[in-house]
Amino acid sequence: MRSQLPVTFRINGGGKYSLAMRDRMEKDLFSKLGSAEEYVNEAGEKAAKPFALPWYPDRLAWQLSYSRNVLRKVPQLADVHAFIVRENDKGNITRQEAVSMVPPLMLDVQVGDRVLDMCAAPGSKTFQMLEAIHKNGVDKMTSGLVMANDVDAQRCGLLTHQTSRFSSSNMIVVQHEAQDFPRLQEPERNSGKHIMFDRILADVPCTGDGTLRKAPDIWVRWNHNQALGIHPLQARITLRGCELLKVGGRLVYSTCSLNPIEDEAVLAEILRSTNYAMQLVDVSDLFPELKRCPGITKWTVNDRAGRIASYEEAQKGNDPKRRSIIKRSHFPPTEEEAAKMHLERSMRYLPHHNDTGGFFVAVLEKVCEIGHDAEMGAHLSNTAARKRKEKVDGAKSNDEGDDADDAPAKKQKLEGGSSAPVPVLGREEGRRHHRGIDPVVAVTSDAVHSQLKRFYGISSSIDLSTSLMTRNLDAELPKRIYYLSDAAKRVLEADPTGDLKVIATGVKVFERQEAKDADPKNSCSYRVVQEGLYVLLPHMTKQVVTASLMEMRKLLHMRSCRKESFENHVRDQLTNPALGKGCVVLKFDPKLEASDKEEGEVSVINLNDPIFEAGGCAICCWMGEAALSLLCDKVYAAMVLEKLGGPPPQEVIDRCVADKAKAKEEMEKAAANGAAVETAVAT
Ligand SMILES: C[S@@+](CC[C@H](N)C(=O)[O-])C[C@H]1O[C@@H](n2cnc3c(N)ncnc32)[C@H](O)[C@@H]1O
Known part of the structure; x- marks a missing residue:
């Protein structure tokens, strides 16, 4: 526990290019490292050569047997250090803790899946899931989508930055409290269907006691009440995930805490309050090289004042703080419940198992619809249960301040809407406006479409009139234009009232820039942007x-x-x-x-x-x-x-430099001659 974490990283991409990069890295860099005797880690032990994590597919995740400090200081490792820094900056690799790579793997995301990452920032796991939906190449169309959410505006910025390195048009970054994530209607409104997800990751906020090796100060600040306090939020977020999951879909719950109050107790509450519509999946045969131990079924509940035998005991006592903080769901299941729950199917990753931080992961599957009579979150607290029920029933919510007043109007609109499809991302009257967040607006201007088509010879294989959007209201003359995949568009169309706080979506394909002295018949006010070139190039004929x-x-x-x-x-x-x-x-x-x-x-x-x-x-x-x-x-x-x-x-460089110098000289000469002629004319 006292040794520092080894450096681990993943090669990004997942496509053929990442395999080529892996081979080059092994051949040109790691094979040239001297014998293990040359390096020692902080504990004075001989460090092994870098190795591929045996459980990660395609040998795309690597571990160096030294910590960041050793990597920085040992001269023989200078090339490896430079490689890690450089490739991380370029977006070719992601430094990521080994155990943090596990939840997306367990989620088993497939190319066409619609995925929700409920607590996504800073986004290393989101990135892995993007790779999974783009397994066939980012330039190949997919119906898959990753919707990445985080409550924190600043962290959403990090998330956008992290995922923008992928340039995926099948990605939406949103900012919501995950426990109240908006329910979206499929675009065919009267179908009454909601947008549901195939895969959901609930990597919930936690006390982080599993990260002690990285953040030793947690020892000092740690106390029992932290886990008790955060447990209801973890359960509510996950319950919302269960509601938004398709039947047959998979939800992975994970924390970087080893406290059962944040782990098995939350799972027990999920199973109980969905009336076992959610079930734990036995994944013990997956990634056998990844050591772990099974989840537990018994634990004790303590607060700062000591051990608490039962919920009833806490409520009977005369400590008001204890009465309010202690929830029924903190306590372990009865034997009868435990036999149904299979909490042992969840997985505890202890630091010594794989030389990592501590981590907890559980895979849940939705085996049937959650019954209307299921008391979602009833054991978290009485008020919470009532609030949740109101939400499920569609009653007015006061949680989101800025538009609470028009909630009934919105509801009516949803229910009484026409069967015609909602105008794509359109600027409808009555749409909700989120302070400081620009709306997503379809680029509908024929003038813009026709000049792009004419100048770049864009073929009919891509429909610009329905797939371009911008973030400023002046859609007639947008500054930046983004391309949106059908999968992302469908989800945004499912939000006619503008509930979604969309922070980022689409790939930037055009930016306004006009050429000086251009032939008006053969010019365009927009240039292609490099990050979106891969989308346009297959359709460009000019x-x-x-x-x-x-x-x-x-x-x-x-x-x-x-x-x-x-x-x-x-x-x-x-x-x-x-x-x-x-x-x-x-x-x-x-x-x-x-x-x-x-x-x-x-x-x-x-x-x-x-x-x-x-x-x-x-x-x-x-x-x-x-x-x-x-x-x-x-x-x-x-x-x-x-x-x-x-x-x-x-010599090729020299020729270009000489050409430039000659051209400059000629220009100067011409300018001087021009000046001489002007002077002569003037005198
Ligand atoms: C454990 S971190 C997530 C790490 C992330 N999944 C990754 O792999 O990079 C938890 C995240 O939950 C966010 N969070 C906290 N409360 C939340 C809430 N109520 N709804 C949504 N996100 C929340 C925090 O801002 C934080 O970014």
Whole structure:
């Protein structure tokens, strides 16, 4: 317990590229590390070489046998440290505690699943679930969706940042109290169906006593009342999850606490109050290399004043604090209940099992609808049970201050609405407005659609008129335009009254930027944004210039090259009058690779590398009068350049630099001549 946690990380992506990166990392980095004797950990023990966590699929999660401190200080590990920092910054790997990777694995998310992550920030588990729905590649359409929620605005920001590295259009970040997560109606309103989820993760807030190795100060602050106090919230959040789960769906409950009040007691309350519509799943055969012990069925309940034998005893006593904090659901189940519950199917991960922090995970399945007479959360407290019942029955809620008054109106609207589909994300009268959060508005302007289609030659294989949205009310002239998958759109359409507080959704595909002196018949007010290029490229028939590897490397290294600096194939395309000024996509064409090589030169690149798959290697550029310049940022350009084999040979760079210098000289000369002529005319 006193030793520091080893560094663990996951290679992001889950696609072929992540496997290629794993192989390169092993070959170029880890195999070059010296013998284990060279390194010792804090306890003076010899550290083993990095190893793939044996239970994680495809050897994509790794553990280094040293803590962050050792990694930072030992000179022989400098390359490994630099690799971890660099790849984490680039979004290729995620530093994540090993046990924290377990809940998404146990959730068993499939490509087409609709997933709700109830308490998601900062988002490492959300990221894993996104990978699961995009297992076939982020550029392949999927009906899957991840809805990630957190109550805290700032932490929602972290969540958005973390998940934006994935650029998924099948993702929605929302900000709600999970225990009151809005119930959404399927777009066909009169169907009476609600939006239900296939998979739900309830990684609930907890006291965190399992994280003692990482945060030793918890020892000092810890007391019995913390767990007693947070238990009702954990149970209510999970109960809400049960309501939103499809029959046959799976919900994973997890905490980083080993206190049974936060773990088995919460599960017992879920099973009891859903009248066993929720059941614990036996997953003991999953990931056998991952050591754990079964959940417990008996525990004692203590508060600061000592042990409490029963709920009745607490209520009879004359300690008002104890009376209010102690709930019936804190106590272990009766023997009869325990026989039905199978709490032993839940899993306790103790720090010594796998050299991790302490963690608790349980897999639940909804085996039938939750009966109307089920007293959801009855044992949490009498008031809580009444409040919940009111909510389930659809009575007015006063929890959300800013629109409480129009709740009945909204209800009527839902019930009495027409059978016509709700206008997509539309700005309807009476929609709720969340302070400080811009609404999600469909881009319906024909003028915008037609110029995008015309300039970029966007084929009918993608319907821009229904899949673009923006976050400002001026949808006629939006600044940024996002692409939304059908799966995300369907969920947003299910919220006609605007209950959802949508923090982020969609992939940014266009940003307003106009070319100076452009031909008005062949120009566009929007440029393509790199993060959304993979969505558009397969549908673009114009403004795409193909290039060999060397030309790509040249531009990525130089950031801006004069048109004359490119070899004929690229130059001809750039000077073709059909190509409009402004945004141009430079795309690697493997067919050009052979012709690009000088005699005897050996290709540095493996053309089977997954980066060269559809749309994998294309960059957004800006074409002005004389030059082509990169639009993507330096970090991104460096990343692509590295994947393509690094900077071009020095003589290629020298040629570009000389070209630029010559052009500058000529411009200066022309300017000076112009000035001389002007002076002559004036005198
Ligand atoms: C254990 S952390 C979640 C970690 C996250 N799942 C991950 O893997 O990165 C718990 C989160 O619950 C959030 N939270 C606390 N109370 C909440 C509530 N009532 N509803 C929703 N989220 C809540 C906290 O802001 C915190 O981000």
